[in-house]
Amino acid sequence: MARIVKTKIEVEGRVYEETVVVDGEEPPVWEEGREFTQVGKPANRVDGRERVTGAAKYTYDVQPAGMLYAAVLRCPHPHARLVSLDTSEAEKLPGVRAVLSKENAPDIGWYGGAGKLFDEELRFAGEEVAVVAADDLDTARDALKLITVEYETLPFVTDLEAAARPGAPQVHPQGNVLKNDGEEGELYTRGDVDKGFKSADVVVEATYRTPTALHNSFETHGAAAAWEGDELTIWESTQYLFGVRGRVATSLKVPLSKVRVISEFMGGGFGSKGQTLKTPVLTALLAKATGRPVKLMLNRHEENLLTGNRGETVQRLKIGAKKDGTLTAIDLEVLYNMGAYGMWAGAVAGPAKELYSCRNVRTKTLGVRTNLGTHAAFRAPGFVEGTFPLESAVDDLCRQLNMDPVEFRKKNHAEKDQVSDSEYTAKNLLQCYDMALEKHAEAGRALSTAPVRYRPSNLKRGTGMASQVWSGGGGPPAHAIVRLNSDGTVEVMCATQDIGTGVKTALSQVVAEELGVLLEQVRFRLGDTQKGPFAPASWGSITVPSVGPAVRSAAQDARRQLLDIASYFFETPAGKLEVKEGFVTIEGREESRRSIEEIISEIGDYMILGKGFRGPNPTEPLRTWGAQIADVEVDEETGQVRVLRVVAVHDVGRVLNPKGLSSQLYGGILQGLGYGLTEERRVDEHLGVVVNANLEDYKIPTMADAPQMLVGAVNLADTAANHIGSKGAGEPPIIPTAAAIANAVYDATGVRVYELPITPARLLEALKNRNQTES
Amino acid sequence: MQSIQRQEIQVTVNKEAYRVPVPNRRTLLDLLRQDLSLTGTKKVCDMGHCGACTVLLDGVPVLSCLTLAVTCEGAQITTVEGLAGPDGTLSPLQQAFIDCDGFQCGFCTPGQLVSATALLNDNPAPSREEITAYMAGNLCRCGAYSGIADAIEQAAEQGKEA
Numbered sequence: 054m055a056r057i058v059k060t061k062i063e064v065e066g067r068v069y070e071e072t073v074v075v076d077g078e079e080p081p082v083w084e085e086g087r088e089f090t091q092v093g094k095p096a097n098r099v100d101g102r103e104r105v106t107g108a109a110k111y112t113y114d115v116q117p118a119g120m121l122y123a124a125v126l127r128c129p130h131p132h133a134r135l136v137s138l139d140t141s142e143a144e145k146l147p148g149v150r151a152v153l154s155k156e157n158a159p160d161i162g163w164y165g166g167a168g169k170l171f172d173e174e175l176r177f178a179g180e181e182v183a184v185v186a187a188d189d190l191d192t193a194r195d196a197l198k199l200i201t202v203e204y205e206t207l208p209f210v211t212d213l214e215a216a217a218r219p220g221a222p223q224v225h226p227q228g229n230v231l232k233n234d235g236e237e238g239e240l241y242t243r244g245d246v247d248k249g250f251k252s253a254d255v256v257v258e259a260t261y262r263t264p265t266a267l268h269n270s271f272e273t274h275g276a277a278a279a280w281e282g283d284e285l286t287i288w289e290s291t292q293y294l295f296g297v298r299g300r301v302a303t304s305l306k307v308p309l310s311k312v313r314v315i316s317e318f319m320g321g322g323f324g325s326k327g328q329t330l331k332t333p334v335l336t337a338l339l340a341k342a343t344g345r346p347v348k349l350m351l352n353r354h355e356e357n358l359l360t361g362n363r364g365e366t367v368q369r370l371k372i373g374a375k376k377d378g379t380l381t382a383i384d385l386e387v388l389y390n391m392g393a394y395g396m397w398a399g400a401v402a403g404p405a406k407e408l409y410s411c412r413n414v415r416t417k418t419l420g421v422r423t424n425l426g427t428h429a430a431f432r433a434p435g436f437v438e439g440t441f442p443l444e445s446a447v448d449d450l451c452r453q454l455n456m457d458p459v460e461f462r463k464k465n466h467a468e469k470d471q472v473s474d475s476e477y478t479a480k481n482l483l484q485c486y487d488m489a490l491e492k493h494a495e496a497g498r499a500l501s502t503a504p505v506r507y508r509p510s511n512l513k514r515g516t517g518m519a520s521q522v523w524s525g526g527g528g529p530p531a532h533a534i535v536r537l538n539s540d541g542t543v544e545v546m547c548a549t550q551d552i553g554t555g556v557k558t559a560l561s562q563v564v565a566e567e568l569g570v571l572l573e574q575v576r577f578r579l580g581d582t583q584k585g586p587f588a589p590a591s592w593g594s595i596t597v598p599s600v601g602p603a604v605r606s607a608a609q610d611a612r613r614q615l616l617d618i619a620s621y622f623f624e625t626p627a628g629k630l631e632v633k634e635g636f637v638t639i640e641g642r643e644e645s646r647r648s649i650e651e652i653i654s655e656i657g658d659y660m661i662l663g664k665g666f667r668g669p670n671p672t673e674p675l676r677t678w679g680a681q682i683a684d685v686e687v688d689e690e691t692g693q694v695r696v697l698r699v700v701a702v703h704d705v706g707r708v709l710n711p712k713g714l715s716s717q718l719y720g721g722i723l724q725g726l727g728y729g730l731t732e733e734r735r736v737d738e739h740l741g742v743v744v745n746a747n748l749e750d751y752k753i754p755t756m757a758d759a760p761q762m763l764v765g766a767v768n769l770a771d772t773a774a775n776h777i778g779s780k781g782a783g784e785p786p787i788i789p790t791a792a793a794i795a796n797a798v799y800d801a802t803g804v805r806v807y808e809l810p811i812t813p814a815r816l817l818e819a820l821k822n823r824n825q826t827e828s
Numbered sequence: 829m830q831s832i833q834r835q836e837i838q839v840t841v842n843k844e845a846y847r848v849p850v851p852n853r854r855t856l857l858d859l860l861r862q863d864l865s866l867t868g869t870k871k872v873c874d875m876g877h878c879g880a881c882t883v884l885l886d887g888v889p890v891l892s893c894l895t896l897a898v899t900c901e902g903a904q905i906t907t908v909e910g911l912a913g914p915d916g917t918l919s920p921l922q923q924a925f926i927d928c929d930g931f932q933c934g935f936c937t938p939g940q941l942v943s944a945t946a947l948l949n950d951n952p953a954p955s956r957e958e959i960t961a962y963m964a965g966n967l968c969r970c971g972a973y974s975g976i977a978d979a980i981e982q983a984a985e986q987g988k989e990a
Contacts, residue, residue, distance in 0.1 A: 101926035104934035105918065105941060107868020107908035114867035189862065191832070191853060271872045271880060271935035271969050320870075320935030321969055353873045553933025553970055716929045716975060723971030748877040748967060756973040757964040 060669035062528035064593035066400020066435050073529040079602070079668040080567070080609045083707070083778050085770040090633070091566040092777075093768075095712035099558045099577065100318075100551075109318040112290040113350050115277045121150055123339055123349035124193035126183040126200050127358075128175040131424035131741025132209035132222070135173050135202065140183060142199040148192035151342040152200070154183035158338060161304045163331065164394035164427070167225060170304070170331055174207075176224055176393040177424050178742045179358035181331060186339040186347050209424040209741045213365055213390045216423045224393055224422040231391065231398055231420035238419040239398060241406060243471065249382025249413030253373025257449045261370060261442035262808040264733035265390060266363040267356075267751055268431055272320020274360045275350030278336035285340075286313045287333045288348075292326040292552050293590035294582050300329040305337055317580035322552045323724075324430035325361040327592040357746035361429020362734060363437065364390040366401055370442045378456050378464045382413040387439070391420045392427035399428070399435030404443045407676075408522045410467040424741055430592055432724060433784035436523055437791070441729075441809060444519035444792035448799060458518050458796075459486050462680075470674045478671055478773035481704040482520065482678040485767060488702040489518070489680045492763050499684045499697035499761060511689040517796025518682045519789035525705065525781035526675025526774050527598030529667040532586035535564060535607040537615060537661035541635060541650030543570055545577045545607070549588035549600045554783050555713035556596045560604050562709055563777060567608035569632030570649070594677065594781020597709065602775045603667040611663025618661075619652050668775070675774050677785045679703030681722070683760075683793040687801040689820055692813030694798055696726055696760040703785050706771035707778035718764040718786040725790025727754045730810050837901045841866065842910030850897045857881045857892035859900075860907060868908040868938050872967075879966035880939040882946075883907050889946040908938035911945060920986045921945055924979035932970030940966050944980050952987050954980070 055076045062071050083092075103109040140152045155171035163169055171181060183200055187193035208222035215221055216229045223229060230237045250256060276289040276297075285307065289297045294314045302309045314333075319326070332349050339347040351360065367388040373381045385405045389398040398420030405416050431437075451458045466483060469476045493516075501512070533547040545564050551557040561575045568575075578584050588600050616627040619637045623630060629640050638646040653659055684698040699722045708714050731752035735745045745751045764786075770778025791809055799805050804819040832851045839846055841864060848863050857874070860866045860883070869892060872880035876894040883892045884906035911919045921944055924930070931937040940963070947954060947962045954962065959980050968976065 097926050098929065098931075101931075102918070104931055104937055105908075105922040105925050106912055107866075107938050109934055110867070111870075111935065113871065114861075116862075116865060116867070190858070191851065269969050271870070271878075271933065271967075273872075319933060321933040323969075350871075353875065353877075553935075555929075555932065712929050716932055716970075716972060719974055720932055720971035723973065724969075747875060748873045749875070753967060753969060754971070754973075755964045755967060756960050756977065759971070759973040762974060 058669045060528060061672065062670060063524045063526065063674065064595060065430055065524065066403045071529060073669055075668055076666055080606055080776050082772045082776045083770065084772060089566055091562045091572055092709055093711065096558055096562055096572060096710050098555055099561050099572065111272050111318045111320050112275055112277065112288045112316060113272050113320070115288045115348065117279050117346040120277070120346040120348055121186040121188060121343060122190040122193050123184055123186045123336060123347050124190065124197055125181055126197045128180045128182055129178055130175065130204055130206050131178050131211060132207040133175050133204040134207060135175065135182065136205050137203045138183065139201045143185060143196040146192065146196050146199060148188040149185060149196045150345065151186045151339050152183060152196070153335065153338055153342070161334065165396055167394055170334060177426055179355065179426055184335050184339065186343055211423050211425050211736050211738055211741050213388055213421055213423060214367060217388055217419060217421045224424055229422045238417050241402060241416045244413030246382045246384050246413045246415040250373045252375065253381045254376045255450060255453045256371060256373040257446045258371040259446065259807055261368045261445065263366045263438045263441055264809055265365040266431060266728050266732050267734055268323045268325040268361060269357065269748065269751065269753060270321035270323055270325060273351040273353065273356040274326060274330050274332060275348070276333040276336045277346060277348035278333065278340040279346035280340050284311045285337055286315065287337065288315045289333050290319055290326060291316050292322040292550055292592055294548050294550060294580065295587060296590055297329050297333055298582050301333050301337060304334045313583045315581045316550060319550060319552045323432045324434060324592060327590050328361065328429055330360065353748060354746045357751065358743055359426045361431065362426060363431035363434060364392065364399060364428035366438045368401065368442045370446055372446045372450065374450050374454065376454065378454055378461050380409055380411040380465045383411050385416045387418040389418060389420050390428065391422055392425045393422060394427040395420055395422055399438060401435045401439040403436050404439040404522060406472050407467065407470065408443060408520065409465040410471070411465070425736065432787045433523055436788050437728065440519060440521065440788050441792045441795060444789065445795055445805065448517065448796040449805065459490060462486060462520060473674055476673050478673045478675050479706065479769070479771040480676065480678060481767040481769055482680070485678055485680040485702045485704055488765055488767065489682050489700050492702065492765060493682045493700045496698065496763055501686055501697070513687045513689055513801040515687065515797040515799065515801025516682060516684050517793050517800050518680060519792035519796060521679040521785055521788035523594065523677045523785045523788060524675060525594035525598065525677040525785060526670065527595035527781065528670045531588045531599040531603040531667040533600065533604040533607040533665045534586060535568070535611040535663040535665070537611050537649065537653060539653045539658055539660065541574070541648055541653065543568060543575045545575060545604055546585035547579055547588050547600060547604060548582050548585040549579045549596060550591040551579060552591050554717060555710065559597060559709040559713055560600060563601050563605050564608045567605045568612050570635045574635055594784045596781065598775055598780050599667055601777045601779055603665045605665065605777055607663045607665025610665055611661050614661045614663065615649065615652070618656065622652060622655055671773050673773065675780065677703065677705045677780050679785050679789060681789045681793045683797040685794060685797040685801055687798055689802065692817035692820070694730055694811055694816065696794055698761040698763065699790065699793070700763045701786055702765045702767065703782065704767040705782040705785060706774060706780040708766050708768045709779055714766055714782050715764050717782045719762050721786025722762055722790050723754050723759060725787045726758065726794065728809060729791030729794040733810050835898050837898055839900050839903055839905055841905045842907060852898055854897045855893055856883070856895040856897050856900055859897035860892060866907055866909055870935055870938055872935065879943060880936045882939040882942045882966065884942060884946060887949065889943055908941055911941060921948065921979065921983040924982040928975045928979040928982060929972070930975035930979035931972050936966060936968045940968065940976055947980065948984060948987065953984050
């Protein structure tokens with residue numbers, strides 16, 4: 054009997070209430086200390102073979118027979134009005150099969166009504182003007198050059214602070230600053246901040262800047278579409294199959310049941326593929342117009358212009374503490390660049406509100422629109438940006454108070470969530486500090502990575518730390534089906550996504566554990582809206598804690614049915630039977646064991662169908678925690694920072710696959726390192742265009758930049774969070790890295806750099822100021 | 829618009845011989861992916877920045893996005909699809925990538941594997957520094973570098989034993 058339950062869900066700093074259908078009983082909690090056969094064991098990727106042989110089919114690799122290739126003509130101006138458009142020459146080019154533009158495409162609203170599929174007003178350099186489908190990609194690109202467009206250029210603004218000022222060129226008629234209930238900005242207050250600062254003995258106040266970071270998923274955004282009659286199949290490199298399905302169905306006015314979305318292998322998303330871009334709708338329209346399948350994959354340049362980014366911030370932060378280290382007040386004001394069509398500001402104030410115990414906190418976040426590509430969630434959106442200033446200021450407080458940074462953090466440990474005034478389901482941040490310190494101490498002196506011939510005295514060493522809070526608790530709805538075939542093989546059907554994180558493997562371990570089979574027996578089918586029930590978007594580190602309990606619940610249902618059937622043939626009550634390694638056994642009688650295949654095949658061609666769901670969340674807030682320590686070597690002559698080592702210990706509940714977790718931590722640290730030292734979108738303010746939209750000039754870390762990484766997890770089940778005790782691990786590790794590096798740079802040089810990334814130019818400038826003060 | 833010239837070329841890819849007419853401007857990467865449907869080799873930047881499209885051309889690693897197909901007349905090309913044995917047995921390097929979790933999303937993996945294969949062909953027992961220097965041109969956005977380097981070490985170790 055289905056029940057309706059309301060439950061609170063938090064994703065990436067935004068809390069909302071969800072109405073959930075609970076259909077049956079949830080499995081009992083896997084208590085801490087329980088012995089497992091599959092869960093918690095290091096497992097290789099279940100789809101490793103496909104990934105190392107080139108057999109894995111990504112969206113980019115889809116090529117149905119007769120497929121056409123599409124390319125998009127984009128506005129070169131940051132703000133313009135389309136005066137005239139002539140596509141006739143392009144249409145005449147041999148090999149061109151269709152051209153769509155605002156002249157002939159349906160009028161489809163986009164960006165919550167703030168824009169259109171093809172708009173007359175274009176608000177950033179990169180916005181769609183026309184799209185061509187042709188026999189091959191080169192022909193499609195040739196055709197773009199034959200389209201003549203006349204633009205009327207309009208005043209534009211790309212500078213964040215300039216855009217927030219009165220009188221700035223308007224990106225939209227309703228103004229550049231996002232309004233909440235008619236007021237500019239998002240406000241939060243607890244206690245009395247002014248009183249808090251009066252009682253402080255030391256105060257740190259500064260303005261910090263963080264860059265626009267580009268996701269640069271290696272598989273670009275893109276889609277392929279094919280119609281069969283009135284049924285549409287979309288292949289899309291997406292983090293949210295059902296989001297794409299909904300958007301396509303709404304835009305094209307077709308029923309949900311006639312849209313199928315597939316994304317079996319996905320070449321990275323990091324948040325940018327949670328949204329649905331125009332690509333699936335454009336390909337579907339072109340496929341309809343030509344009667345042939347059409348594929349549109351963005352190129353690297355386009356990927357870096359319009360698929361989202363971590364918006365730049367300017368943050369004015371003031372924090373105060375007493376002589377004994379007690380924090381008395383935090384005051385934060387954030388400007389956040391949302392780009393042209395942003396509808397929400399990143400939760401930059403999250404760490405200020407939650408990371409430390411502090412009675413008096415005031416935050417104000419202003420989301421600002423500019424004539425640049427729209428931002429998107431990027432791995433722990435907001436919290437990465439907000440952690441750098443907070444942890445830099447805390448480091449400064451520690452210096453002024455002559456306090457050890459761990460001692461300071463332990464002193465200001467938040468026992469409960471101060472925003473909701475309630476206990477967390479679990480918090481093991483203190484263990485993170487201790488384990489990280491221990492790992493760091495054990496590791497000894499980090500090896501220098503400077504070239505041997507180059508060892509002058511201007512190399513300075515330093516160590517810094519930072520910590521992290523993030524959600525990652527997931528929630529309903531999520532559903533799954535487990536099929537037990539008559540030959541004993543197991544199929545898990547769930548329309549979730551593995552965006553590269555390895556959840557397919559971890560979730561397979563959960564099913565194998567609950568069902569009592571070997572990991573090799575489980576075939577996990579995901580990435581197809583027609584092959585499984587609903588699962589949520591893979592964002593906010595929610596896939597494991599949302600889908601994990603659902604697949605376990607389905608496996609439990611399948612196991613119960615299997616034992617009911619076995620009970621008949623064993624002539625033993627089901628309660629006295631167990632399933633282990635794919636065999637059913639009467640408890641304590643090993644000789645009685647029979648394989649699942651033997652049992653099911655007794656009743657012919659029968660298939661067991663287990664159904665599972667994700668239950669509601671507890672009322673307490675769910676969080677993940679972590680601490681990182683970075684060792685750096687700074688060349689004071691060149692301004693070069695080398696990260697030698699990063700120690701990372703995180704609390705993400707029970708670890709399902711230690712091998713997969715380590716990979717997540719390594720990846721998070723490296724992206725955090727890039728954010729801290731090299732990654733920065735650059736814009737020509739006079740032209741309003743991005744000048745480094747490629748992988749040469751936008752610097753992501755290479756193997757040579759990778760430090761030694763010593764990673765670990767507290768690995769205690771959060772049994773109040775959900776019945777598998779696990780939380781998400783994808784986002785937590787990127788959060789503290791840049792801040793830890795910045796603090797290590799300070800330790801090495803005595804210089805505080807207030808702007809990320811800490812490039813040689815910025816560091817040399819800061820060092821010059823230090824040297825001038827000293828002399 | 830100038831008319832595009834075509835030319836028939838003969839290439840051997842993963843020991844299979846092909847004769848294909850190609851436009852002069854077609855890259856080796858597009859030839860592999862579009863014309864031969866060998867989609868294992870990936871297009872990531874299409875500008876020679878990232879190494880994802882690396883293939884072996886007569887045993888030498890090249891960026892297939894910067895190589896024109898017409899210049900490959902008579903060449904022997906090896907892509908990721910050609911690394912496993914004819915019976916599907918994974919090469920020691922492929923197995924080591926799985927064992928060491930030397931990938932996350934897997935999109936750069938074909939290029940990483942081909943570059944690493946070339947490295948071990950040149951230098952069967954590379955030091956960690958040599959691995960880093962050789963592989964630094966193969967970018968990985970997921971940050972699987974330590975697993976990749978571990979995998980190359982594991983495969984090299986196995987090579988020594990063999």
